[in-house]
Amino acid sequence: MMGDRILVHKNYGTADQRTTEVAGMKNNEKNRPEKVMFQFLDRVDVANGDHLQVKGARDVWRVTETEDDVQGGVFIMFEAKVQKVGSKVGHPRAGANVVVHGSVYGALQVDSPNAHQHVSVQIFKIDENVKKLRELLARAPIDELDREEAQQALDRVTQLAAKPSSPSVTAKIQEKLNLVKTTFEISSEVAAAAAPYFGAIIQALG
Numbered sequence: 001m002m003g004d005r006i007l008v009h010k011n012y013g014t015a016d017q018r019t020t021e022v023a024g025m026k027n028n029e030k031n032r033p034e035k036v037m038f039q040f041l042d043r044v045d046v047a048n049g050d051h052l053q054v055k056g057a058r059d060v061w062r063v064t065e066t067e068d069d070v071q072g073g074v075f076i077m078f079e080a081k082v083q084k085v086g087s088k089v090g091h092p093r094a095g096a097n098v099v100v101h102g103s104v105y106g107a108l109q110v111d112s113p114n115a116h117q118h119v120s121v122q123i124f125k126i127d128e129n130v131k132k133l134r135e136l137l138a139r140a141p142i143d144e145l146d147r148e149e150a151q152q153a154l155d156r157v158t159q160l161a162a163k164p165s166s167p168s169v170t171a172k173i174q175e176k177l178n179l180v181k182t183t184f185e186i187s188s189e190v191a192a193a194a195a196p197y198f199g200a201i202i203q204a205l206g
Contacts, residue, residue: 005055006038012051012060020045026054036061040078043068048158049127052082059084062123064162083162085123125204126161129197130154133180136197140190142183150183157201170205177201 006024011017022044029035038052038061046052050063061082069076137150153176160173177198184191 006040007053007055008044008046009051009053009060012062021055036082036084038080038082040080043075043078046078046080048155049131050080051085052080061085062162064159123161126201127158129200129204130158132197133194136184136190136194137180140184140187142186146183146186150180153177153179165205173205174202 004023004025006022006026008020008022009017010019022040023042024038024040024044027037027039029037038046040046046063046066048063048066052061052063053059062085063080064083065081067079067081069079134151134154137147137154140147142150157173157176160169160176163169181191181194181198184194
């Protein structure tokens with residue numbers, strides 16, 4: 001039996017945040033407590049970039065990968081691999097979600113390392129712009145196979161954005177973005193609409 005109530009946060013940290021409650025369980029890989037996952041007996045509406053939280057718990061987890069466990073053609077469970085990104089959700093606020101560790105003076109001046117803060121904002125910006133690209137891709141007049149490849153590339157961008165920043169990670173993200181950009185170039189109108197989102201992602205990468 002799945003013994004937890006799991007909160008699923010869509011558009012986490014924004015004015016459009018929506019939260020639903022489903023049955024599931026927080027777990028981790030055998031002998032690897034740092035590899036956390038959430039498991040569900042039903043197919044639930046959870047996608048990369050969503051945020052999960054055990055009801056009543058403080059920790060919030062960002063979904064980095066999802067997978068159906070199917071054995072012999074029979075659905076067993078749905079699994080979401082996650083990365084810890086913050087504490088208990090409060091009232092939704094517009095703008096990026098910023099997690100700050102340390103004392104704060106003035107508007108936002110931190111006297112301790114602020115790497116987590118920077119990474120949280122970076123991931124949020126990338127996720128938001130990837131979401132916009134997905135919406136354009138869904139209605140773009142392109143071949144279905146090309147659309148599928150572009151969707152997979154955007155999935156990979158989301159996964160890579162959750163990794164520690166490095167030149168190789170940035171290069172891989174740009175490689176996947178170039179594939180999507182080439183797909184959009186079949187229509188000058190769609191390519192023009194997508195350009196600001198590509199630019200915003202590159203800017204977020206620093």
